[in-house]
Amino acid sequence: MRMIFGLVLLVGIALAGGAVYLAKGQIGQYKNAIARAEAAKSQIVPTQKIFVVNRALKYGEKLSKDDVRIVDFPIAALPDGHFTELTAIFPETTDEQRVILRPIEKDEALLSVKVSKPGEDAGLTSRLERGMRAFAISVDVSSGVSGFLRPGDRVDIYWTGRSGNGQNRLEVTKLIQSTISLIAVDQSSGEVEGARIARTVTVAVTPNQVASLAQAQSTGRLSLSLVGAGDDIVIANNIEVNQQDLLGIVKETKAPAAAAEKVCTIRTRRGAEVVSIPIPCTN
Structure with missing residues (x-):
């Protein structure tokens, strides 16, 4: 009887040890899976929904609702003047269409500087900045x-x-x-x-x-x-x-003229004739 009890006890201990081993391995797998999920989550780029164009648009074309769609765009690279609401592109208060002012390529973000205001002409005045x-x-x-x-x-x-x-x-x-x-x-x-x-x-x-x-x-x-x-x-x-x-012509410069030598004289009368006699200059 004691032998049977001892055998049952040994079997129970073996089963318990196996269960602990299996549980430990399962918990390790769960931890690894959670770590991988956290790493993948940290690599996800934050995005925001903005509108891009569905086709290449040239200067002067009318913009319609079929020409745009909304996509997820990286927040860190958001361009100035993007649109996040369809009503901002096509206001409900008017039926006037926007006109393309600058060429836009397919899948490029729709920007306010590349389209006119609703009903505005695409002439030169729309391309001039303030001032x-x-x-x-x-x-x-x-x-x-x-x-x-x-x-x-x-x-x-x-x-x-x-x-x-x-x-x-x-x-x-x-x-x-x-x-x-x-x-x-x-x-x-x-x-x-x-x-x-x-x-x-x-x-x-x-x-x-x-x-x-x-x-x-x-x-x-x-x-x-x-x-x-x-x-x-x-x-x-x-x-x-x-x-x-x-x-490569060098302009010639004239040499300064030599100063004329100063001559000092005195006048004296010899009979009816007045004669100039040179003398040393005193100053």
């Missing part, structure tokens, strides 16, 4: 970068004319405005297909720059130099080249 003015510059194949200018490009503006007075009057080329934004080429403020020779370009400048450009255009010839898309180097407006600088 800025539109000014037209006449160009040709040589002064307009051979037809490669597009709305949205930035240019440096050079003036060529005569400067100085009299014999010092020289032909001069000078940088007068730097990194000026183009808002239209000829009559187009949208996308321009292919290279074409423009006759006028329209720039966005301050009223003071308008006065400077108007004076420069009436007294000489303006030329444009295209600025690279990623170029953020500030250029000082003191770049100037004249004919002598271009040809």
